Amino acid sequence: MVSAGEHVVVIGGAGFVGSHVCERLLRSGYRVTCVDSLVTGSVDNVSALRHNAGFRLVELDVTRPLSEWPEMPAPGSVLHLASPASPKDYQRLPIETLRVGAVGTENALELATRHGARFLLTSTSEVYGDPAEHPQNESYWGNVNPIGPRSVYDEAKRYAEALTMAYHRQRGTDVAIARIFNTYGPRMRGDDGRMIPNFITQALSGAPLTVAGTGTQTRSVCYVDDTVSGLLALWRSDLTGPVNIGNPHELTVRHLAEEVRAITGTASAITSVPGAVDDPRRRCPDITLARTKLGWEPETGLREGLNRTVAWFARHPGATARTSRA
Structure with a gap:
């Protein structure tokens, strides 16, 4: 069981979701070591945390052998969030994405196993691919193209899940697997290629909002605090x-663009661009398990979450070029 005040290693902790996890843990009294290569994460995301005596940032590629990792206090938990997560990033870094899902996950599991620590893997709704079942629950095995342009991320996460369960069954590692559905909020990069930061940065600059394909494909979006x-x-x-960790409210991509346009008050047009290869047509989680076993469900409404996110982007016009390692 997790103990208050314990040392938690958050791998990928300078990323969008990871930085919010680090912040929440520190507020709850945990000591946090944030491990991040800063390839897609940013020191800006955790700059406000670095004055906290319980926080340490270690710039490190998680695929490096554990023998090369710096010394750190024995962790009570290891939370593995490291991976490029946007199509633009993982298609730019395909081999790195596969390695962090494979070698990086093995290193993180080894660290947890050696110390008897609880291990949390953040997997993804992408393991369901372009789903043939709707909504998606955890028993669905998915419909994934293993050689398509999205496969480097999909298969990296599917392998990471398999490796996590192998450690659990063979080594007795205390593990948990979360499948995150689309998450949005402050600290996203405006240039990461995902739809909500795209729409917001386009709207704030007066550019047309570009919707991939017809815009009738559906998504569920969860505000980062809820995730x-x-x-x-x-x-x-x-x-x-x-x-599954996500919002079960299904809506079209075009509706999201219209919501962003309304919130920003822009007169920008909504235009279509070619759809991505293997882009899922429908995506929506069944969160019955999370509701019944964890007592969790999203609390932030779409308009409230988008208002907060638009306000953050308006205050951070340089969010497309934040400090990172390319």
């Missing part, structure tokens, strides 16, 4: 998972 609450509820539980 973090779901992840930490799973981490604190005794569940192995996998458990």
